[in-house]
Amino acid sequence: MAVVGAGPVGLAIAWRCAQRGLRVVVRDPAPGSGASHVAAGMLAPVAEAYFGERELTGLLTESAGRWPGFAAELTEATGADIGYRTEGTLMVGLTADDLAEARRLWAYQQGLGLPVTPLRPSQLREREPALAPRVRGGALAATDHQVDPRRLVPALRVAAERAGAVLVPEPVRQLSEVTAGATVVAAGCGAAALTGLPVRPVKGQVLRLRAPGGGPPGFRHVIRGYADGEHVYLVPRDSGEVVVGATVEERSDVDVSAGAVLRLLRAAVDLLPELAEYDLVETVAGLRPGTPDNAPILGPLPDRPGVLAATGHHRHGIVLTPVTADLIAGLITGEGTTEPLLAPFRPDRFHTHSAGAEQSREDDAWN
Ligand code: GLY
Numbered sequence: 266m267a268v269v270g271a272g273p274v275g276l277a278i279a280w281r282c283a284q285r286g287l288r289v290v291v292r293d294p295a296p297g298s299g300a301s302h303v304a305a306g307m308l309a310p311v312a313e314a315y316f317g318e319r320e321l322t323g324l325l326t327e328s329a330g331r332w333p334g335f336a337a338e339l340t341e342a343t344g345a346d347i348g349y350r351t352e353g354t355l356m357v358g359l360t361a362d363d364l365a366e367a368r369r370l371w372a373y374q375q376g377l378g379l380p381v382t383p384l385r386p387s388q389l390r391e392r393e394p395a396l397a398p399r400v401r402g403g404a405l406a407a408t409d410h411q412v413d414p415r416r417l418v419p420a421l422r423v424a425a426e427r428a429g430a431v432l433v434p435e436p437v438r439q440l441s442e443v444t445a446g447a448t449v450v451a452a453g454c455g456a457a458a459l460t461g462l463p464v465r466p467v468k469g470q471v472l473r474l475r476a477p478g479g480g481p482p483g484f485r486h487v488i489r490g491y492a493d494g495e496h497v498y499l500v501p502r503d504s505g506e507v508v509v510g511a512t513v514e515e516r517s518d519v520d521v522s523a524g525a526v527l528r529l530l531r532a533a534v535d536l537l538p539e540l541a542e543y544d545l546v547e548t549v550a551g552l553r554p555g556t557p558d559n560a561p562i563l564g565p566l567p568d569r570p571g572v573l574a575a576t577g578h579h580r581h582g583i584v585l586t587p588v589t590a591d592l593i594a595g596l597i598t599g600e601g602t603t604e605p606l607l608a609p610f611r612p613d614r615f616h617t618h619s620a621g622a623e624q625s626r627e628d629d630a631w632n
Contacts, residue, residue: 266431266597267445269437269459271296273414273459274575274582275451276421277590283428285598290445291425294436297418299453300582303471303551305500305508306414308332308584311353311379312489315370320506320609321560323375325581327606328588329408337410342427345420348413348502351460354487356381357403359535363491365403371404395483397538400490410576411487411500414583440572442526447597449573453554456576460569462562464577466552468518469511470525472533473547474540476505483539490536495531497539507543509533512550519550555579556615563592568621569578573597574612 266281268275271293283289288398307313310325336349356371358364371381382405390396426432437443440450440459450456462624476482482501489498500508505588526548534541556562556577575593578585588606588629595601 266290266441266447266449267438268449268451269293269443270299270452270455271422271448272299272301272451272453272580272582273418273421273430273586274589275449276418276425277586278409278449278451278575278593279430280425280428281423281594282592282597283425283430285594287395287597289425289430291430292433292435292443293432296422296432296434297415300551300553301414301418303469303549304414304583305346305471305488305498306412306417306583307354307409307498307500307512308411309354309406309409309487309489310584311409312356313375313580313584314377314379316373318559319377321581322379324381324561324588324606324610325584328585331587331591332410332412332434332584333488339420339424342424343420345416347416347424347563349410350412350503351410352485352487353405353407354409354489355389355403355405356489357396357400357536358489359397359400359490359492361401363493364626367404367491370514372428376615381406393484393486393488395537395539397536400536407588409487413502417583426617440569445571447571447573448595449575449597451575453576453582454552454560455552456574460566460572460574461555462566462574462576462612464554464562465515466517467555467579468514468516468550470514470521470527470529470554471508471510471546471552472526472545473549474507474509474543475546476543478509480506481505482507484537488536492532495528495532497529497536497546499533499537506546507540517552520550521548521550553579553582561585561589561610562612563589564596564607564612567613567616579609
């Protein structure tokens with residue numbers, strides 16, 4: 266079998282398939298250079314449970330539940346530290362308006378049965394004393410964790426290669442170049458050109474800061490903030506790095522704009538004033554693979570026998586890596602063809618009737 270794309274999703278699929286004894290070739294001229302290079306690595310099915318995305322939330326929750334085992338197995342297989350951390354996520358509102366907006370979402374998340382624990386301001390500060398005194402309130406998503414995507418991808422590559430997968434550092438311009446019994450397209454935004462699937466780039470600009478003095482950042486939780494109407498997240502790493510993200514823009518360039526840097530930094534420093542003293546070490550932009558319903562596209566293409574999609578992960582590529590790999594490997598080996606988890610995410614959900622057929626039905630309705 267062949268996998269097109271050596272980001273986390275493609276490499277994890279290759280690993281799982283090679284573990285099952287399949288001969289696997291992965292094609293990518295620049296492994297790990299796509300969205301995962303920019304991603305912060307939040308494993309956040311609770312904080313990312315948004316109105317109108319119930320089925321996606323179910324898949325995020327399922328995959329997050331697989332992360333502890335996945336991380337342990339990957340570390341066992343490679344000896345790599347992938348920066349998996351389980352301190353949880355604090356969701357905070359800076360102003361009264363921010364808190365009102367955040368509370369609506371927390372109530373929705375609680376209504377889904379997700380673990381969101383509102384905190385009094387004193388409890389918030391006990392957990393993170395570095396938060397600005399004017400932060401009005403917050404809640405804990407104790408099960409939302411993080412991993413470092415820039416450590417994850419090399420580890421997955423080692424695991425896949427140790428299991429027998431072969432990485433070929435060459436591009437695939439069209440699927441006819443690939444001869445394999447099954448071909449998985451895990452090429453992020455590149456899946457659109459290869460398959461015609463409705464995958465669009467959604468730009469995200471991200472900053473990386475570094476704590477002064479070589480020590481760890483002065484906070485431990487992932488922070489998701491509402492700050493004067495801006496949405497920002499702050500991800501602390503043991504190395505001293507803090508990832509600050511992210512814009513969400515319907516654009517396909519990867520330019521970094523002064524305005525975006527200004528807004529992200531202002532929101533970050535409003536929530537955690539000490540960040541003003543950190544070094545600004547990187548500004549970067551990447552392209553998330555979005556879809557019409559912002560949920561991934563997983564499974565066989567209806568009109569391309571032997572081709573499966575594993576793309577469209579949008580804001581959730583890292584958290585969805587374990588479940589995507591398990592589901593696609595299950596499809597390829599025939600173990601998981603009736604897997605109910607897959608049903609909402611199949612590629613054929615975007616197949617519509619032709620415009621002519623729609624028109625004649627409408628005409629019938631009026632006659
Ligand atoms: N998952 C966070 C982002 O896409 O910015």
